[in-house]
Amino acid sequence: MYRIVDEQNKIVVDIWDDTNLKCTFRRTFDDNLEDLWLEVNLLASTIVFLEEEDAMIWQFSSNGVYSTQSLYKVINFRGIQPVVVPSLWSIKVPPRVHYFLWLLSKNKILTRDNLGKRMKVEDGSCLFCCEEAPLF
Numbered sequence: 001m002y003r004i005v006d007e008q009n010k011i012v013v014d015i016w017d018d019t020n021l022k023c024t025f026r027r028t029f030d031d032n033l034e035d036l037w038l039e040v041n042l043l044a045s046t047i048v049f050l051e052e053e054d055a056m057i058w059q060f061s062s063n064g065v066y067s068t069q070s071l072y073k074v075i076n077f078r079g080i081q082p083v084v085v086p087s088l089w090s091i092k093v094p095p096r097v098h099y100f101l102w103l104l105s106k107n108k109i110l111t112r113d114n115l116g117k118r119m120k121v122e123d124g125s126c127l128f129c130c131e132e133a134p135l136f
Contacts, residue, residue, distance in 0.1 A: 001025075001033055001040070013049050020044075 002008065006024045007015050015022050021044050029037075061070040088101050103109050112123070 001029070001036060004029065012044060012047065016044060016047075016049065 004026045006026060012021070020041055057064040058066040058070065060074050061067060085102065085105055088105060089098060091098070091101070093101075100109075108114070
C-alpha cells in the first residue's frame, strides 16, 4: 500500500481527520489490500495525538529509562523475559514448586554464579553443561 499511496512523505497526524486517514492512491487495489487499509484505519483510530514531542522508551526497565544495569540483565539472561509472578501462583503445582519458581523468577536460585556474588567459588562452571559462568 505504501508504494501506491500519494502521501508518502506525510506523517499520520497530517492526513488524519479525527475519524479516517485521508489518502489518495495511484491505482485501485484488490480486496486483500482493502482489508489491510481498513485495518490500518482501525489502528490509526486508536492513536491519541498530543502536542508533546515523542520520547524514546527503554522497554527493558520498569521506568522506561536506559541504564547499564538493565542492559546487563538483558545480556545476562540472553533476552529471556522474566515470568510474571502473579500468574505463577495460579499454576496447579505443589507449594515447594511454587516457591522454587518464585526464586527462579527473582534470580535467587543458589547457582554457582549467584553464590559467586556472595562468596568465593573455586569452580564457576555449570554442573550440567560445563559452560563457564562469570564469577563476581
